[in-house]
Amino acid sequence: MKKIIIIIIFLLITVQINAQNNIEWDGKYQLQLSDFQSSATQIGNVKINSINTASSLDFAFQMSNIEFMFTKNFNSKVNSTFKRDAASIIATDNNTAQYLLNFAQYEFDLSELYARKLRKEIYDQKGTFSDVSFLQIIYNTIEKQYTEEHAIASKITDLGQNDKKLLEIRTDVLKRIQEYPDFCKSCKPPKKQKN
Template identity: 85%
Template sequence: MKKIISITFLLIAIQANAQNTIEWDGKYQLQLSDFQSSATQIGNVKINSIHTASSLDFAFQMSNIEFMFTKNFNSKVTSTFKRDAASIISIDTNTANYLVNFAQYEFDLSELYARKLRKEIYDQKGTFSDASFLQVLYDAVQKQYAEEHAIASKTTDLGQNEKKLLEIQTDILKRIQEYPDFCKSCKPPKKKS
């Protein structure tokens, strides 16, 4: 009986977490309702702030033998948005909607850099590679991602310059298409010898 109760709680926890986390799929568009942190507040404030909770994550667990013979790490790199950690503080609903649009840009940007990381790993991973090179690649991609995000924050005034945000977002979506073999579920073609 204890096992059944434990399994039930585990399944509930997994389902709750799955509803909280959105994986980038190119179709889902963020909405104001996705910002579920208790810090979210629209109106009765004098500032505008956003914490999008989009992230580029890389994790794997495998034996040395598995690592040696694994070339495709696409499924180990994810671009996610965590609803319960995302917050918007905005002076009004109109401004909040600008911030949601900026959050969508950031979510798309995280997928672009996830694909770049997947490609870098695929291109640089040799049969006898040591796992330590992965941290160097991840750090370099994270740095580029943070820099591009900071520039967009500044040039679009966190999405309030709608025209500039649309330009930047269109560019990001085009750049994502330049990596068709590096989506999370994709299998890159084998290199020709």
Template identity: 65%
Template sequence: MRKTASLLFLFFLISFSLLAQNDVEWDGKYQIQLSDFQSKATQIGNVNTNSIQTASGLNFSIQMSNIEFMFTKNFNSKVSTTFKRESALLIATDTTTANRMVKFAQYEFDLSELYARKLRQKLYLNKGAFSDISFLQPLYDTIQKEYVEEHGEASKKTNLGQKEEVLKTLNEDVLTRIQEFSDFCKSCKPPKKKK
């Protein structure tokens, strides 16, 4: 019985670590590669169309008591940007097109982090002493809308990354704007407001 329980525990531990390896958290260093598109539907060549589903985005999760919530001002650690490898899908007519689409996926990943930082800042600035959890949703909705609009424009302007110079310019702009929100990285503590 003990042996079975130990084996079962080991199985869950291995399964959990394998799942965690499929998620890449944004750190400013990791560059998405073609091998990160691990969906079984990923295909390069023998297709007539190009399509990409990067499975990157910002996530917000919060689990705390009402009292904890009331005394929490910094929600930076509760907002994360991840890329989910096993959900990432890429369909491309050829390898050159695929590699350009991978660069677009990196842009999306960076753009997600920019909007995660914007959300962290909005949460920090708008959380009052007596705010309840309902204050979060309108802020998230606003950020999500802005993200979708900017992403859509970039998709059109770059033709999903096929216009490499345009994409490079857009991505450099996003990285510059990320630095403007340096106090709102996931592990950062924003400076206290001066009285």
């Protein structure tokens, strides 16, 4: 338990230090090439194409055992963020940079979808006397699903080069996000009805 608390505290400190570099998913903001602020970013005069979108799905909290026992809504503890200073695009030309940017936006949207899935799973499975260890199992499961869906999208869109297919799967992700209206970061899920 102490190890988990130390890790969580470390994550919170890291989050506070990097807050000015983070873009939180809000459904409105569209990524731009200027958001790729890593020194590795380069468009033109290169022979390869590469992207590190730095979108992530993070979960961290700090509370006493009593607080944990009586907390049901962990929505605010799950974040879908894009880290500007870690994001990079290496592209042979502007057209290639644009399709990589479009793929990055898809990935950012996908991270919000899985953030909402994680929030819902925690909400559904958290009982009053739940042990904190159940959270790791849920997180690992959701992270695996997220990674698999991302890898498939990367393959079938050729990292966004197939813009028609990318638009199709991004539209699907945005539609699926709407299936979790009570699980945005600032949302409060309705109380469960007792039978």
